[in-house]
Amino acid sequence: MSKIEKVEVLVTSPGRNFVTLRVTASDGVVGLGDATLNGRELAVASYLRDHVAPLLLGRDPARIEDTWQYLYRGAYWRRGPVTMTSIAAVDTALWDIKGKVAGLPVHQLLGGRSREGVMVYGHASGHDVASLIDDVARYRDAGYQAIRAQAAVPGLPGSYGVRKGAVYEPAATSLPDEQLWDTGAYLRFAPQYLGAVREEFGFDFHLLHDVHHRLTPIEAARLGRALEEVQLFWMEDPTPVENQDSFRLIRQHTTTPLAVGEVLSSIWDVQQLITEQLIDYVRMSVVHAGGITHLRRVFDLASLYQVRTGSHGATDLSPVSLAAAVHLDTTVPNFGIQEYMGFTDETGEVFRSGVTFSKGMLDVSDAPGLGVEYDDEAAARFPYEARYLPVARRLDGSVHDW
Known part of the structure; x- marks a missing residue:
């Protein structure tokens, strides 16, 4: 049985910041998941690297539903954009792997x-x-x-x-x-x-x-x-x-x-x-x-x-x-x-x-799978840049919803 062997959190900024999760199984199949949360990218990167990645090692990549429930219910602190973006990255990467193992695009x-x-x-x-x-x-x-x-x-x-x-x-x-x-x-x-x-x-x-x-x-x-x-x-x-x-x-x-x-x-x-x-x-x-x-x-x-x-x-x-x-x-x-x-x-x-x-x-x-490839050499040319979304203020100076 194939097992998750390697979990990498990749941060690059080719025009804007992206966080990508790359999951590698023991049979060499690789899956990609997006983990980008605009203006809070490093919060998700840390959540994945420090809290989620250790939980994935050794797990069966084919068990997508079980992994989703494990990461959601097992975390106790549920929902919210950081948690759900992190779970999304894992889930999407596992679907990518499943498609590649089956030899089929994910929509099939x-x-x-x-x-x-x-x-x-x-x-x-x-x-x-x-x-x-x-x-x-x-x-x-x-x-x-x-x-x-x-x-x-x-x-x-x-x-x-x-x-x-x-x-x-x-x-x-x-x-x-x-x-x-x-x-x-x-x-x-x-x-x-x-x-x-x-x-x-x-x-x-x-x-x-x-x-x-x-x-x-x-x-x-x-x-x-x-x-x-x-x-x-x-x-x-x-x-x-x-x-x-x-x-x-x-x-x-x-x-x-x-x-x-x-x-x-x-x-x-x-x-x-x-x-x-x-x-x-x-x-x-x-x-x-x-x-x-x-x-x-x-x-x-x-x-x-x-x-x-x-x-x-x-x-x-x-x-x-x-x-x-x-x-x-x-x-x-x-x-x-x-x-x-x-x-x-x-x-x-x-x-x-x-x-x-x-x-x-x-x-x-x-x-x-998803049909997307990640180029490490190109990514290395675009290091992370701290960026924030705007804040809106009314004409009287008070903060408004942006």
Whole structure:
């Protein structure tokens, strides 16, 4: 019987920080798992290296479910992003190993294809309406069927979601960037620029928008109603998700679809949102929600209540996570959409992935496992750099949700 022989925690920064878990079995088969938690990467690296890796040595890599339960129930201190990201890394690496041993891609182990490709959405942004329109046109020309639109609120240069370079990356070096926020200005401006996008391009593509937890429930309800004319595919994270009853209030005032979940890490975090149909799309990701094993449980629960999937897929998830997500997306019956932002060329030097993009959709190769390889020599050229996500402050100086 094969046993886990080696567990390595790999930290590299090819354009941004990534933590990767590499598990090697006694028969030489290697599995990769993503363990990246943006702005708190080293906390997960330590959790894995100091607490989890010793528990894995000598275990049977084929016993994925038992290992998941062992790491979750056996830790006593359960849930939370650090713990669930660590478990996800192990789980994903074991699925990668299982696929390689079987000689099958992971989606075949999960039941096979439910679709030929996975629809994704890209991130268009601009410092004003005109530049946003230009960026939406760029995504349309690239074949995207769904596009998220964000524009800088006049007078607020740190507005969320506005790309500065080729790839949107909000994490900054040294200490957190402190950005100003004005809810009133945003509520006045967002319907204008989203309306301008529809006026320019029409309704033959999906339009998405991310509020990023910035509003109170009644403010979110007001925005949702104001945006009904532009027929959003979804309004994402309209209010902080800690008080899930608040989504009931939003539901009472608008029919704009709601998407929530990228900061949540377990099925219990979204249980009420799903079973009471307070959301339309659940946005939990493989890397932050306990891996393929646990996220599949979330998606199965969601399918019972006509809630569709819309997994987080920003650049703070490595190509290992993206591949795992697309394998799962390919199989589940209630798939909705997958976030996709692409990666820097430097990231492509470290991670070689079989995931391909065509006509607004992603597909995975039929290579065994996840189909991702890690290049140690390339990774060594990109040492870790401390980076933090921004902090938002209202105009009066008080801290607001970023």
